[in-house]
Amino acid sequence: MSSSPSPPPSKPYHEILGVSEESFDRLEEHLDRRVHDGLAYRHLSNHRSGVERGTVLVAGTVVRGFPKIPRTLTVSTGVPEHFDGPVAVEEKLNGYNVRLARIDGDVLAFTRSGLFCPFTTRIVRRELGAELEALFDEYPQTMVCGEMIGPENPYTAHEYPGVDSIAFCAFGWRDCVSGRPLSVPERRDRYESFGIPQTRHFGTDEPAIVADGLREIVEALDEEEREGVVMQSRDGSRQLKYTTSAANRGDLAYAFSMPFEYGQEFVFRRLVREAFQSVEWGESNSTASERAHRLGEAILCSMIESIEAVAAGETVGNRQTVRAEPETVDALLEHLRDQGLTLVIDEDRTTNGERVVTFCKRSQSTNDRIQNYLDGQIVDV
């Protein structure tokens, strides 16, 4: 990584971003300024003035934020409503969203909010260094968009067959500065040709046909506890997502394991999704009841577990395991602590030159409030 200060922008940022000077001035107040290991950058951690959340300003250029993907609650009407031409259906993976770009000659990984991630950067360079260099040599202004998946994951751990630890899986190819996507077939061909793993493609068809066939795909994904699908117009400009019940349940269990950290809206939305899916699929009373039972367990059992853990003096939070070269793990832990997280290390060992660490990002509010309520603190409601 270059440790020299970034050169001045080749042209003003507002021109690069395609907004007025005044818009950019307003935007600038909301940019977070960061320096990591000599890399100075600014990023937008919330959507503002028509610029995507996660947009990064670095070394005189821009790494555009990945756009938010809208969702439908009713497939049969939502898909035809949203698309007027062929729709590509690809798998939506459950991990964390990253964007890779080559800045001043170095491949860097940025998380959804535009934070440079030293851990992801090292992992993708180790796993796909040559492939990415070849890609960026040919298409230097590319933003490689994908998901980091697998069980040994510092943010969102989820099992995927064939992924023992952590792996990158591409799902988008965009212009780094404008954010414009490549069409689905071109993108898939290019990733194929560069040997970069990419998300599963279930097919491309007319909206009505996609809507008809989606339930079967989603049910199969659900059985494998997978997350869902992203649908796109062939040119990649319009996107729409739809998720499995397993994903909703997983999210609920996760949220309720830290009940006082997660937004109540986060929870509410997932409950609503379940109800719409059940209605659209015309579930019988007994099937809907089974769905309700699994939902209830996701909510209650994870919350009970956390309360019992606090009662037993344990730390509640997001518990993850990572495995990598010692220096990579060091960089990750430092990075997480730099963000103000309190890490409790549960296990730390070295196997075959790799360091394997299980740590818990302590959820301050959840630990404190559960303890208070166990101590008999009254609640004013």
Next chain:
Amino acid sequence: MSSSPSPPPSKPYHEILGVSEESFDRLEEHLDRRVHDGLAYRHLSNHRSGVERGTVLVAGTVVRGFPKIPRTLTVSTGVPEHFDGPVAVEEKLNGYNVRLARIDGDVLAFTRSGLFCPFTTRIVRRELGAELEALFDEYPQTMVCGEMIGPENPYTAHEYPGVDSIAFCAFGWRDCVSGRPLSVPERRDRYESFGIPQTRHFGTDEPAIVADGLREIVEALDEEEREGVVMQSRDGSRQLKYTTSAANRGDLAYAFSMPFEYGQEFVFRRLVREAFQSVEWGESNSTASERAHRLGEAILCSMIESIEAVAAGETVGNRQTVRAEPETVDALLEHLRDQGLTLVIDEDRTTNGERVVTFCKRSQSTNDRIQNYLDGQIVDV
């Protein structure tokens, strides 16, 4: 009811309320001014500057709001923490909270937020006219606090054995102006002597003994689908509530039948209560799972029902049945419409001189949003 304008206050309202003139000036901005059938009053629909929500300023006097009752999530610690002397345990009923006061010679009923309710006023005069007159003759400055319960209820219908339609049940006796409560034994004696029905008393004991015995009481209430208990210091000054799982489930089912009307916090709190109760009761995995299943059904099945109703072109909302003299029902419907509610009348018949009306308070947001999502409107999350 007196139709003459209210006389000027005997002393300024800030003195009656016991706040400074400046406090009262600030408070005054938040008072809602109402006129009903010649009765002019102001009320505080939200807690402000140390004055209880629901406080009414009428005819130169005050009807104090009923204080919010704090809750514990853990009985074993919460009860001893909250009380330092004997604790009276009484049943908490599931209906709507009303306060009765005699103003200018007339017994009037005010709801929780301080709204005069012409329906409740007529019902209590019809059912308990003589008893209340005797009570107010002897204790004119009393505020009779209680719950309107039963299945034929314009706000909160719930079955109670022995209540065919709607009934008043007292649970508090306070000074109308200061809000100061009578002690529990005095209150119970007085209601007994005036022949006014009152809430069940399970006993009065030291905090540790109450905490130990509460589970048994709550489990018995739960089996009968009853709401819970209110605990009070003997002098009535400190209160604490604790509710059954049945009450939580009932609330959740109700809230999710109108998912876009109810606060997400409302839902969240009830889920948290369930988890703490399960942990405190040391439930086995299978008992906790059963609790989770019932919880899931309360959430999902009521939401599915509402979505299906909207899909079938029906109106979703709070559906209630009332039975009373035609004039009383007219007064209720007018009162509800005056509050901006859209009523859909499902049934309207007369039996034995009584009018029986089933109506639905239409939930605008829920109807609209469910319809939009069924139509495929995307959601931006």
